[in-house]
Amino acid sequence: MVHRVVVLALDGVIPFELGIPQRIFKIARNLGPVGEGEPLYDVATCSVRPPGPVQTDADYSVVIRNGPEALAGADTVVIPASYELGPVHDEGRLTGELATAFARIRPGTRLVAICTGGYVLAAAGRLDGRPATTHWASADHFQRLFPKVRVDPDVLFVDDGDVLTSAGVAAGIDLCLHLVRRDHGTAVANDVARRTVVPPHRDGGQRQFVQRPVPEPRFATTTAARAWALTRLDRPIQLRDMAERESMSVRTFTRRFREEAGISPGQWITQQRVEHARRLLESSGLTVDQIARQSGFGTATSLRQHFQAALGVPPTVYRRTFRATTDVRG
Known part of the structure; x- marks a missing residue:
């Protein structure tokens, strides 16, 4: 029927x-x-x-x-x-x-x-x-x-x-x-x-598919630290170095950061590294290993673990779906 x-x-x-x-x-x-x-x-x-x-x-x-x-x-x-x-x-x-x-x-x-x-x-x-x-x-x-x-x-x-x-x-x-x-x-x-x-x-x-920008902080007391961290995502970022940028103790900086951004400094750094890897997967021809290094994850395995946890798919699948190409044929 x-x-x-x-x-x-x-x-x-x-x-x-x-x-x-x-x-x-x-x-x-x-x-x-x-x-x-x-x-x-x-x-x-x-x-x-x-x-x-x-x-x-x-x-x-x-x-x-x-x-x-x-x-x-x-x-x-x-x-x-x-x-x-x-x-x-x-x-x-x-x-x-x-x-x-x-x-x-x-x-x-x-x-x-x-x-x-x-x-x-x-x-x-x-x-x-x-x-x-x-x-x-x-x-x-x-x-x-x-x-x-x-x-x-x-x-x-x-x-x-x-x-x-x-x-x-x-x-x-x-x-x-x-x-x-x-x-x-x-x-x-x-x-x-x-x-x-x-x-x-x-x-x-x-x-x-979700755009998830970090919430705009209500008070700009950690702006300098965040701006500094974004310029060195490919390198180790220590919490004490971020705190020193704002002339705060690690404890005070961590509390202020969580109040302003809604997440911990470590979570924010991981989020920014995933977003950086995401952009590179969409727009570059770099290998997954190269992207892992440039985004601060070090290894392809670490990148895959964090990328899968954040977006639900591995980097290779994401690239197949979103990679921009200049060779488009009808």
């Missing part, structure tokens, strides 16, 4: 995310000897209102042919991100339209959220006590708004059985491919990935 997927398009929906489940599920075909080539999913899009235009976050609207009644027949409901969630995003509560639409969903229906679509599931109480993820830039706000949800900001998606959530934007592709793999096996999922021209599985999680 064909699995019915209904995608809920809300005002301000991101067109790219709206198209992900349409593309991934619609091209999934039976590869077995019986019924080969037959579609495995039936995909429809609906609105919380009667059929009509829904404004996207771009400069155009999309015409939705189904109203909220389509949700009643869904085996899986997918909620892409929207930039106009209103009280869902600001107060953690559903609008009247959304609450009425959600009431149509049958018990046992699989619920899937892409990116900040997870706000809708959380506001509906469907994520209480469950693990979930969302776009890394929204993770802290999401956790504050929904303290009952166990937010993991580092992963590309979370599969909690009948409720699944993904990280930002393109992670929706990873999640939908995962669902195809879960429903119909690796061969079908790989076939969909090949025809979509995306990898069937991505290494690592969100951490490799």
Whole structure:
């Protein structure tokens, strides 16, 4: 029996995310000897209102042919991100339209959220006590708004059985491919990935994409020490030398540094070395051994350990994903 997927398009929906489940599920075909080539999913899009235009976050609207009644027949409901969630995003509560639409969903229906679509599931109480993820830039706000949800900001998606959530934007592709793999096996999922021209599985999680600058200090009493350390990341940096730059004892400097930066001097130095290695992996042709020396880790083994701990992937995988190239051919 064909699995019915209904995608809920809300005002301000991101067109790219709206198209992900349409593309991934619609091209999934039976590869077995019986019924080969037959579609495995039936995909429809609906609105919380009667059929009509829904404004996207771009400069155009999309015409939705189904109203909220389509949700009643869904085996899986997918909620892409929207930039106009209103009280869902600001107060953690559903609008009247959304609450009425959600009431149509049958018990046992699989619920899937892409990116900040997870706000809708959380506001509906469907994520209480469950693990979930969302776009890394929204993770802290999401956790504050929904303290009952166990937010993991580092992963590309979370599969909690009948409720699944993904990280930002393109992670929706990873999640939908995962669902195809879960429903119909690796061969079908790989076939969909090949025809979509995306990898069937991505290494690592969100951490490799996150920009995490050190918080700006509230009081500039350790600025000189930090500026000095940044000029010598490739060499040993002693805590007492940093303290001397600010004419402080090691104990006072450590306390002030933690108050201002939110982390210890040692953690900050490691963080800066990882960031330096990250930039070199993206922009240079240096070997991993050379980058390890230039970033102050000394050996490739030490670099790999710290890089993996910070970003969730080894340096070689990160370089394959982010390395800039001047030889781009269409």
